[in-house]
Amino acid sequence: MVLSERKKKILAAVVDEYVRTAEPVGSKAIAAKAGLGCSSATIRNELAELVSLGYLEQPHTSAGRMPTPMGYRMYVNELMEKQRLSLEETEEINRRMNQKLRELDDTISDVSRLASQLTDYPALALTTRTAVTIKRFDIIYVDANTFIIVVMLSDNTVKNKLVKLPVSVDQKLVQRLSALFNSGFTGITEDAVTPLLINSTERAADDTMGVTSVIAAFAIEVLTEAAAPSAYVSGENRLLNQPEFRDPDKAHRLMGYLSGGGYILPPNANMDEAGEIKVLIGPENVAEELKDSSVVIATYDAGDNTRGMIGVVGPTRMDYSAVAAKLSILAAGLSRRLGGGEAPPEGMHNKLIIKGDTGNE
Amino acid sequence: MVLSERKKKILAAVVDEYVRTAEPVGSKAIAAKAGLGCSSATIRNELAELVSLGYLEQPHTSAGRMPTPMGYRMYVNELMEKQRLSLEETEEINRRMNQKLRELDDTISDVSRLASQLTDYPALALTTRTAVTIKRFDIIYVDANTFIIVVMLSDNTVKNKLVKLPVSVDQKLVQRLSALFNSGFTGITEDAVTPLLINSTERAADDTMGVTSVIAAFAIEVLTEAAAPSAYVSGENRLLNQPEFRDPDKAHRLMGYLSGGGYILPPNANMDEAGEIKVLIGPENVAEELKDSSVVIATYDAGDNTRGMIGVVGPTRMDYSAVAAKLSILAAGLSRRLGGGEAPPEGMHNKLIIKGDTGNE
DNA sequence: TGTTGGCACTCTTTTCTTTCGAGTGCTAAT
DNA sequence: ATTAGCACTCGAAAGAAAAGAGTGCCAACA
Numbered sequence: 001m002v003l004s005e006r007k008k009k010i011l012a013a014v015v016d017e018y019v020r021t022a023e024p025v026g027s028k029a030i031a032a033k034a035g036l037g038c039s040s041a042t043i044r045n046e047l048a049e050l051v052s053l054g055y056l057e058q059p060h061t062s063a064g065r066m067p068t069p070m071g072y073r074m075y076v077n078e079l080m081e082k083q084r085l086s087l088e089e090t091e092e093i094n095r096r097m098n099q100k101l102r103e104l105d106d107t108i109s110d111v112s113r114l115a116s117q118l119t120d121y122p123a124l125a126l127t128t129r130t131a132v133t134i135k136r137f138d139i140i141y142v143d144a145n146t147f148i149i150v151v152m153l154s155d156n157t158v159k160n161k162l163v164k165l166p167v168s169v170d171q172k173l174v175q176r177l178s179a180l181f182n183s184g185f186t187g188i189t190e191d192a193v194t195p196l197l198i199n200s201t202e203r204a205a206d207d208t209m210g211v212t213s214v215i216a217a218f219a220i221e222v223l224t225e226a227a228a229p230s231a232y233v234s235g236e237n238r239l240l241n242q243p244e245f246r247d248p249d250k251a252h253r254l255m256g257y258l259s260g261g262g263y264i265l266p267p268n269a270n271m272d273e274a275g276e277i278k279v280l281i282g283p284e285n286v287a288e289e290l291k292d293s294s295v296v297i298a299t300y301d302a303g304d305n306t307r308g309m310i311g312v313v314g315p316t317r318m319d320y321s322a323v324a325a326k327l328s329i330l331a332a333g334l335s336r337r338l339g340g341g342e343a344p345p346e347g348m349h350n351k352l353i354i355k356g357d358t359g360n361e
Numbered sequence: 362m363v364l365s366e367r368k369k370k371i372l373a374a375v376v377d378e379y380v381r382t383a384e385p386v387g388s389k390a391i392a393a394k395a396g397l398g399c400s401s402a403t404i405r406n407e408l409a410e411l412v413s414l415g416y417l418e419q420p421h422t423s424a425g426r427m428p429t430p431m432g433y434r435m436y437v438n439e440l441m442e443k444q445r446l447s448l449e450e451t452e453e454i455n456r457r458m459n460q461k462l463r464e465l466d467d468t469i470s471d472v473s474r475l476a477s478q479l480t481d482y483p484a485l486a487l488t489t490r491t492a493v494t495i496k497r498f499d500i501i502y503v504d505a506n507t508f509i510i511v512v513m514l515s516d517n518t519v520k521n522k523l524v525k526l527p528v529s530v531d532q533k534l535v536q537r538l539s540a541l542f543n544s545g546f547t548g549i550t551e552d553a554v555t556p557l558l559i560n561s562t563e564r565a566a567d568d569t570m571g572v573t574s575v576i577a578a579f580a581i582e583v584l585t586e587a588a589a590p591s592a593y594v595s596g597e598n599r600l601l602n603q604p605e606f607r608d609p610d611k612a613h614r615l616m617g618y619l620s621g622g623g624y625i626l627p628p629n630a631n632m633d634e635a636g637e638i639k640v641l642i643g644p645e646n647v648a649e650e651l652k653d654s655s656v657v658i659a660t661y662d663a664g665d666n667t668r669g670m671i672g673v674v675g676p677t678r679m680d681y682s683a684v685a686a687k688l689s690i691l692a693a694g695l696s697r698r699l700g701g702g703e704a705p706p707e708g709m710h711n712k713l714i715i716k717g718d719t720g721n722e
Numbered sequence: 723t724g725t726t727g728g729c730a731c732t733c734t735t736t737t738c739t740t741t742c743g744a745g746t747g748c749t750a751a752t
Numbered sequence: 753a754t755t756a757g758c759a760c761t762c763g764a765a766a767g768a769a770a771a772g773a774g775t776g777c778c779a780a781c782a
Contacts (some may be wrong), residue, residue, distance in 0.1 A: 024774090026773070026774050026775085027774075027775080028773090028774080038724095038725070038726085039725070039726055039727080040726090040727095040774095041725070041726050041727070041728090042724080042725055042726070044774090044775070044776075044777095045724090045725085045776095047775095048775090048776080058774095058775085059734090060732080060733055060734075061731095061732060061733065061774090061775065061776090062731080062732045062733050062734080062773075062774050062775050062776095063732095063733075063734075063773080063774065063775085064773080064774065064775090136501075136503060138501050138509075140497075140499050140511060142497060142513070148499075148511060148513060148519055150501060150509060150511050150521060152503065152509060152523065156523060157523070158509055158521045158522070158523050159521075160511060160519045160520075160521050161519070162513065162517055162518070162519050234620075235620070236597065236598055237597055237598070237612075237613060237616035237617055237620055240609045240610075240612060240613035240616070241613065245609070246609050248601045248606070248607050248609060248612065249601075251598075251601060251609065252598055252601040252602065255598035255601070256598055259595075259596070259598055385745090387744070387745050387746085388745075388746080389744090389745080399754070399755085400754070400755055400756080401745095401755090402754070402755050402756070402757090403753085403754055403755070405745090405746070405747075406747095406753095406754090408746095409746090409747080419745095419746090420763090421761085421762060421763070422745090422746065422747090422760095422761060422762070423744075423745050423746055423747095423760080423761045423762050423763080424744080424745070424746085424762080424763075425744080425745065425746090
């Protein structure tokens with residue numbers, strides 16, 4: 001069934017208005033606002049049909065209409081104007097992103113914070129790493145009891161650890177170990193770090209003091225951590241700005257879920273093409289806690305064939321258009337910095353491809 | 362004016378009960394609970410006096426009593442039983458702390474999260490660093506366009522950065538720079554990194570490609586960041602568990618303040634002796650946003666003559682005793698790991714020294 | 723056939739009263 | 753100094769009434 005042009009306009013008007021006010025919207029308001037030249041009575045008839053088609057609902061018989069998840073889905077897929085931020089806004093966002101990223105801190109978590117600030121919803125950033133390996137292994141000798149392990153990973157991040165030993169080691173041993181690890185532990189994934197490998201390294205280095213196992217433990221730790229997807233959530237408290245979360249218990253439930261690094265993505269979410277935006281509306285979410293919230297997620301290219309996601313969570317009554325536009329810019333910025341480099345240049349407004357569930361279960 | 366023994370018992374009972382129930386407590390309840398052999402009428406008289414002395418207040422004439430900040434202060438300073446956790450609880454906390462700290466992540470923020478979990482209040486962790494200097498400077502040559510800077514600071518943390526250059530550098534230059542930075546940039550604080558120093562280093566290294574300034578920029582960045590006090594806040598959402606924050610606006614205000622890394626400490630808060638616990642009750646806080654909340658802070662020894670703080674924020678109706686005990690253990694754990702090493706061993710219950718404002722402005 | 727004004731009806735929200743009860747303050751007795 | 757007793761206060765809860773927004777539907781109209 002395809003909707004008449006007028007029904008579409010009305011549906012869009014209901015969503016727009018409801019998003020703005022958080023109140024069920026009545027026929028009069030629509031007649032006044034949407035510039036279709038007909039009276040509220042006509043609109044009432046149309047509204048009644050939209051309800052029976054499942055796009056709208058009423059909290060009770062004598063109230064206005066509000067969109068159902070299906071209504072939002074229609075809106076997102078077909079009706080909404082893909083908002084493009086003005087050049088100024090785009091530049092403002094890029095400016096703030098650059099400013100953040102100049103510092104040496106964790107890029108991803110900073111961008112998550114920024115996303116939350118920009119949208120005024122809680123934001124989350126996820127990284128899923130493909131198998132990570134060690135690219136380079138260095139050990140810096142500091143003094144007889146101290147050395148620094150420096151590990152460069154295949155995704156070009158660098159990790160280090162200062163090790164203080166209860167025993168003295170000589171510089172020679174450290175050099176030997178450095179060389180051995182550099183040849184033996186590079187290019188392999190976590191599960192290839194076997195006790196066997198560690199033992200043979202220990203023997204080859206002629207290490208009688210157990211230094212090898214300390215270093216190996218660090219290697220395992222780094223690989224494990226780097227391979228684990230990580231999530232950063234920020235701005236949970238902004239949920240309280242939304243009228244649908246004025247109930248502290250409800251807010252607390254969702255915030256708790258989010259702070260726990262809650263898991264948000266549908267299991268089928270093989271991260272899409274970078275640049276795409278995914279919208280999950282209400283019951284389309286898999287997590288029980290999100291069944292009456294919506295999630296908008298942008299995918300970015302984290303280089304090394306890896307993708308990450310940055311998204312926000314809010315009530316289903318969400319300003320999908322604005323959020324999508326902002327996330328798109330942030331994701332593009334991240335791709336530009338982390339990714340292979342074929343991302344569009346900063347100034348360019350890239351096409352907003354918004355995808356969602358098909359809507360049929 | 363010193364309180365009679367009985368008044369003290371009654372005051373303590375009021376606080377205990379009010380903390381437990383969050384409801385004003387009546388004379389009957391006290392008569393039933395506190396085992397002092399007298400009737401509710403007698404207690405009413407005493408209560409009336411405690412009100413006129415300023416320790417208690419009534420929301421309205423015919424309601425029970427609740428403690429004023431001054432009442433809490435008295436309770437914290439003199440009345441409350443310094444709670445000691447059972448050995449099991451202590452061990453449980455230490456176990457969880459060890460578990461957390463095994464991972465290579467940021468110790469401080471992890472402990473902050475742990476503090477929040479244990480107390481069910483929002484927690485914050487602060488570090489204030491004394492002047493930090495660079496202790497050691499290494500540059501690892503990766504390939505013609507890439508090297509890794511590794512910097513070890515006076516507080517024994519290690520920072521690194523991967524640098525990718527648009528131009529090629531040869532290994533010799535990198536080695537020269539490494540040596541020069543190691544001699545010229547160690548032992549100095551941020552403000553000693555002058556353009557002059559950078560220039561002379563550049564000339565000495567015979568660097569025509571501006572590599573020096575990249576490295577110097579990193580040095581400045583690291584020193585700046587390390588010297589800046591940092592704050593980690595976690596579990597803001599737990600505020601919503603407290604009945605006094607059922608009003609979403611109130612909760613939001615405070616949560617926003619906290620997430621902003623809000624600043625909590627009285628300006629005079631030269632961090633005290635490690636091991637001490639400080640309690641700030643309601644209006645004793647300087648920040649306007651905290652005037653009707655309380656803060657409990659434990660100081661830990663972060664080594665290198667530096668102290669940090671870990672604390673929680675909650676309503677004035679807070680379980681001071683339990684919170685203080687838990688924070689004390691966490692702070693001791695941190696001191697043991699970060700500090701000079703003269704911290705008490707893990708098993709030992711260390712004395713709880715609870716200090717607060719004197720109460721007189 | 724689609725559109726419109728009109729109007730009775732429904733159901734929530736708000737406001738006002740009433741009732742209820744916990745807890746007090748005071749007095750008189752012990 | 754303590755206690756029992758009792759009238760009184762004041763908020764919270766419950767109930768009743770009024771207000772208002774918006775609908776559904778009908779009859780009239782283009």
